[in-house]
Amino acid sequence: MRLAIYYILLLVTMFLSSCYEPTSTVEVKKVRIFPEYNEALDEIIRSKEGVIRGVDLNSKAELITKAETKEPSEVAHDYLYFEYTIDSVINYSVAYNLQKDSLDEVEVQINCNDLDLSTKLFTDLQTYYEKKLPNPTEDKGYIVYNCFEGQRKPFVVSLTDNSSPTKGIINLVIYRDK
Numbered sequence: 001m002r003l004a005i006y007y008i009l010l011l012v013t014m015f016l017s018s019c020y021e022p023t024s025t026v027e028v029k030k031v032r033i034f035p036e037y038n039e040a041l042d043e044i045i046r047s048k049e050g051v052i053r054g055v056d057l058n059s060k061a062e063l064i065t066k067a068e069t070k071e072p073s074e075v076a077h078d079y080l081y082f083e084y085t086i087d088s089v090i091n092y093s094v095a096y097n098l099q100k101d102s103l104d105e106v107e108v109q110i111n112c113n114d115l116d117l118s119t120k121l122f123t124d125l126q127t128y129y130e131k132k133l134p135n136p137t138e139d140k141g142y143i144v145y146n147c148f149e150g151q152r153k154p155f156v157v158s159l160t161d162n163s164s165p166t167k168g169i170i171n172l173v174i175y176r177d178k
Helices: 002-019 040-044 061-067 115-132
Strands: 074-076 079-085 090-098 103-112 137-139 142-147 155-161 168-176
Touching: 040 103, 040 115, 061 079, 061 090, 103 115, 115 142, 115 155, 115 168
Parallel strands: none
Antiparallel strands: 074 079, 079 090, 090 103, 103 168, 137 142, 142 155, 155 168
């Protein structure tokens, strides 16, 4: 009788241990916003809504701070400044200039330690804004996109590659057309 109980307990233990499944970590792949471009643009542009980062010109400071993922590095009257690091190769900053709590200008500077990647990012930004705001003009190294259509007030997107021989630097400025 005791022997039968031991065998039953042994079988139950073996059954339960075979049902044990070790916990495994499942990597959740982040859904791409702009799958046709470099992944860094998902972080830099951040949203298909708005002119950039989910905001439009004339937005209030409160909306801007909600759209950003962290607290500003600098805050002044009518000025918000954010710094981000994507990885060990790319970092960028975003400066918002406001007039009377209304967004007037956005300045983005992208710094990249890989010149080939910097060139790719510049080309991707150029293509992105060409699709959004067709008919760009080139002026003294600046690529300028003008928006005069729809119900939005006119604005300008200016894109420049200010890279040095050792570091990629891309400047993107979005401002109201005066």
